[in-house]
Amino acid sequence: MGRVEGKVAFITGAARGQGRSHALRLAQEGADIIAVDICEDVEGTVYAGATEADLAETVRQVEALDRRIVAIKADVRDFDGLRKAVDDGVAQLGRLDIVSANAGILTSPSNAENFSDETWNTMIDINLSGVWRTAKAAIPHIKAGGRGGSIILTSSEAGLRAYQSAAHYVSAKHGVVGLMRTLALELAPDMIRVNSIHPTQVDTDMIQNEPTYKLFLPDVEHPTREQFAAASQSVNALPIPWVESVDISNALLFLASDEARYVTGVTLAVDAGCFLK
Helix, strand or coil: CCCCCCCEEEEECCCCHHHHHHHHHHHHCCCEEEEEECCCCCCCECCCCCCHHHHHHHHHHHHHCCCCEEEEECCCCCHHHHHHHHHHHHHHHCCCCEEEECCCCCECCECHHHCCHHHHHHHHHHHHHHHHHHHHHHHHHHHHHCCCEEEEEECCHHHCCCCCCEHHHHHHHHHHHHHHHHHHHHHHHHCEEEEEEEECCECCCCCCCHHHHHHHCCCCCCCCHHHHHHHHHCCCCCCCCCECHHHHHHHHHHHHCHHHCCCCCCEEEECCCHHHC
16 A cells, blocks of 8 residues: 555546546555546447546545545546646645546547548547647646656557557557657656556447447447457457456556656556467
């Protein structure tokens, strides 16, 4: 306990899934939380978006751990709103040390030539530009503290390798790696470390939906979770279909803690050996 005691973490996409898991894991280890989420459906996604009730549940669970949390509805496509959320959180909690740029979406699969401009632009705006805006809003506060810090960008296995029918997602997640490496160099003089996390399939709403199942099982009319599990397991070296959100949170906790005080510019895969396949 106490690996990030007394620190404050800013997390995007915190209403549910990996974002909520990150908030809880960091809170368990002593951090206070600034949590933001759009709390709306995003046009083009293949699953329902998080809700304000979901964000309120994140608040409840963090407070049950006797940690403070400031939760604000904000969209990573809106820099002014994102900056205000960070500013308000820091004003209430007193500092900023850790950033988890976690918010992201997945849309219906398609060959690259068939994506509409709108679908492509929405993906890049959230999954890449939104990560940049998150960092941009947070960096001045970390620098002002003069204590260094840790910024963790959520990429994907798709940030390390190509996947058919997901050119927009693959492009965004590869872009996150370039952003991470550049920020790691730019922020090193301030002892601010920047790394990226690359999960394989994670058991969240983003993958547990029929359109995603059909990406893996295109010849099955209505594939089930059980059928998808077998197909999903085939991409991993370890004999598991997917990892859990807490597995990503544990990696994020390591990167956020002083245990990783000299780790920067790293692409950390939590992928059950997927990259080896």
